[in-house]
Amino acid sequence: MLPNFRRFITIYRGYERPFWVSQILLAIANLFTLLIPLMTQKLVDEGLLGGDKDALQQSVLWMVLFAFLSAIFTIANAWYAVQFGEHTAHAVRMKLYRKIQEFSFGNLDQFPTSDLMVRMTSDVNAIKAAVQQIILSLAQAPVMFVGALILIYFNSPSLMWILLIVIPIVIVVLAFFVTKMGTFFEIQQQKLDKLNSVLQEDLAGVRVVKAFVQNEYENRRYDRANREFRKASLHPMQYASFLQPTLYLIINLAIAGVLWFGGVSLTQGEVTVGEILAFTQYLATILTPLIILAVITPQITAAEASAERMFQVMDAIPNVPNSPHPLGLDIATAKGGIVFENVSFSYPVITSKKAEDNHQNHSSTLVLKNINLVIEPGQTVAFLGATGSGKSTLVNLIPRFYDVTSGRIVIDGVDVRNIPLETLHELVGIALQESILFSGKVGENVCYGKPEATEDEMVAAATAADAHGFVSAIPEGYDARVARRGTNFSGGQRQRLSIARALTIKPKILILDDSTSALDMATEARVQEAIKNMMADTTTLFVAQRISTVITADNIFLLDNGEIVAQGNHETLLRSNSLYQEIYESQLGSVPA
Numbered sequence: 013m014l015p016n017f018r019r020f021i022t023i024y025r026g027y028e029r030p031f032w033v034s035q036i037l038l039a040i041a042n043l044f045t046l047l048i049p050l051m052t053q054k055l056v057d058e059g060l061l062g063g064d065k066d067a068l069q070q071s072v073l074w075m076v077l078f079a080f081l082s083a084i085f086t087i088a089n090a091w092y093a094v095q096f097g098e099h100t101a102h103a104v105r106m107k108l109y110r111k112i113q114e115f116s117f118g119n120l121d122q123f124p125t126s127d128l129m130v131r132m133t134s135d136v137n138a139i140k141a142a143v144q145q146i147i148l149s150l151a152q153a154p155v156m157f158v159g160a161l162i163l164i165y166f167n168s169p170s171l172m173w174i175l176l177i178v179i180p181i182v183i184v185v186l187a188f189f190v191t192k193m194g195t196f197f198e199i200q201q202q203k204l205d206k207l208n209s210v211l212q213e214d215l216a217g218v219r220v221v222k223a224f225v226q227n228e229y230e231n232r233r234y235d236r237a238n239r240e241f242r243k244a245s246l247h248p249m250q251y252a253s254f255l256q257p258t259l260y261l262i263i264n265l266a267i268a269g270v271l272w273f274g275g276v277s278l279t280q281g282e283v284t285v286g287e288i289l290a291f292t293q294y295l296a297t298i299l300t301p302l303i304i305l306a307v308i309t310p311q312i313t314a315a316e317a318s319a320e321r322m323f324q325v326m327d328a329i330p331n332v333p334n335s336p337h338p339l340g341l342d343i344a345t346a347k348g349g350i351v352f353e354n355v356s357f358s359y360p361v362i363t364s365k366k367a368e369d370n371h372q373n374h375s376s377t378l379v380l381k382n383i384n385l386v387i388e389p390g391q392t393v394a395f396l397g398a399t400g401s402g403k404s405t406l407v408n409l410i411p412r413f414y415d416v417t418s419g420r421i422v423i424d425g426v427d428v429r430n431i432p433l434e435t436l437h438e439l440v441g442i443a444l445q446e447s448i449l450f451s452g453k454v455g456e457n458v459c460y461g462k463p464e465a466t467e468d469e470m471v472a473a474a475t476a477a478d479a480h481g482f483v484s485a486i487p488e489g490y491d492a493r494v495a496r497r498g499t500n501f502s503g504g505q506r507q508r509l510s511i512a513r514a515l516t517i518k519p520k521i522l523i524l525d526d527s528t529s530a531l532d533m534a535t536e537a538r539v540q541e542a543i544k545n546m547m548a549d550t551t552t553l554f555v556a557q558r559i560s561t562v563i564t565a566d567n568i569f570l571l572d573n574g575e576i577v578a579q580g581n582h583e584t585l586l587r588s589n590s591l592y593q594e595i596y597e598s599q600l601g602s603v604p605a
């Protein structure tokens with residue numbers, strides 16, 4: 013039962029000691045609570061009815077003492093509950109975050125950003141709340157229940173039969189409500205996820221929404237999700253609003269029953285007034301933990317669902333695992349030669365239930381088909397082709413953002429799957445198609461891959477990427493602040509800073525994935541020339557749609573629909589390939605004779 017729940021409660025390392033201490037504190041607090049009705053009995057029978065002043069005083073003093081002790085131990089337990097909850101939430105967040113950092117691009121396709129955000133926030137909160145509740149009340153139910161039964165058995169045995177009627181009724185009522193509410197809470201959690209997903213997506217794309225004047229559409233979309241969440245939240249709360257009054261009605265009826273039958277027994281001298289009063293208190297004592305259990309059970313059910321979603325992330329197997337038998341490739345002596353041998357690739361297709369069960373398989377649509385190519389060390393090559401032809405996919409296979417579906421990619425004679433991932437990522441520097449910067453300083457962004465880079469190295473990289481000029485023009489220079497996602501820089505500036513970031517690590521293989529598309533042709537030519545001068549030994553791969561980007565490359569691979577349909581330098585292709593001529597004409601006018 014509740015397998016995920018049992019797993020997450022152990023996530024907080026060193027949980028055992030605080031867990032047991034908290035439950036012992038709770039048990040002690042409850043034992044003191046149980047002793048109070050005993051004093052009530054003594055107070056009434058010996059003090060009030062028997063006229064024993066000492067008994068009266070003593071029982072009142074004991075009652076006050078027990079009440080204080082119970083409060084102190086309950087507070088200590090609550091302190092542990094808060095600690096336990098927060099430590100668990102912290103540990104869960106850290107584990108999830110670390111796991112996400114290990115994710116390959118394939119894993120990230122599987123769990124979209126909004127999905128991960130919801131799992132890291134609302135699911136973690138559901139788990140935290142449940143953990144706190146458990147610490148606050150786990151030991152309470154058995155201690156109160158068993159303790160009160162024992163005390164009743166010894167003090168008011170003649171009234172015990174009333175319990176045998178009341179307890180089954182209460183259990184049936186509770187079971188009905190708990191089953192109903194558990195289901196409703198699960199639905200509520202799912203609707204909350206949906207609401208958060210809509211919100212996250214809207215906020216991330218708020219500029220597009222404004223640009224396309226789709227505020228009304230987005231309002232309606234959010235309103236729909238919001239309504240569904242409201243409806244889903246109303247159900248369990250409506251049931252909950254019935255639960256407590258129903259239980260209190262049963263308790264009050266039971267107390268009336270106790271007073272009635274107790275009164276009859278009293279007249280026959282079978283019980284005392286104190287016993288009757290103590291019994292009514294025990295009745296409430298036995299039923300209170302059951303009510304608490306009823307309240308926390310749906311919470312635990314919700315937390316179980318959240319924990320399952322959390323473990324789907326934690327248990328996700330990296331799509332590109334490190335080789336168990338890595339082969340040494342010395343970065344210092346690596347040359348950067350790349351060979352593709354019969355490489356085919358299709359993106360993993362994620363089934364509709366993908367995020368739920370982490371199941372995925374490969375589609376039959378090949379994005380790359382039987383690619384064979386050789387890139388010599390130190391060469392500058394370019395991949396040219398229409399949008400969607402597979403250029404980015406092809407270069408993404410080199411640093412193993414995805415693994416090939418068949419065939420192999422070899423760097424300096426070693427299959428990339430046998431190179432430790434860390435070494436591979438030191439070997440290959442990439443400026444991605446989407447230039448994302450982090451909030452912080454410009455310099456921190458340029459040195460992101462090599463924080464220990466000297467100022468000279470940083471400036472050299474920025475100069476080669478043609479970024480030094482505009483960075484120096486800012487009064488704060490490399491200390492200037494970068495807003496989140498680099499929104500305070502232009503698209504071209506962001507691209508140049510991303511290129512500088514890739515250059516700083518001085519990779520043996522440099523991949524620029526459409527990274528100069530926002531630059532004018534003169535700047536692009538300058539950047540290419542500077543990179544060539546700075547990184548003469550580096551194998552450089554350009555992905556491009558513009559002929560101007562590839563003109564100076566040693567070799568150009570022309571891609572069409574996932575296949576390499578031609579290769580050669582600019583002059584050769586312009587002379588011999590009709591597709592290249594077509595692209596040339598569409599961009600630069602008629603082909604020179």
Ligand SMILES: Nc1ncnc2c1ncn2[C@@H]1O[C@H](COP(=O)(O)OP(=O)(O)OP(=O)(O)O)[C@@H](O)[C@H]1O
Nearest residue numbers: 121359379397398399400401402403404405406557
């Ligand atoms: N993460 C992904 N999951 C599934 N399919 C993808 C993914 N990324 C790309 N594709 C598909 O793979 C094909 C090739 O895409 P790719 O991005 O490699 O093309 P490209 O030539 O680089 O295009 P562009 O010049 O527009 O960037 C396209 O049909 C695209 O829809």
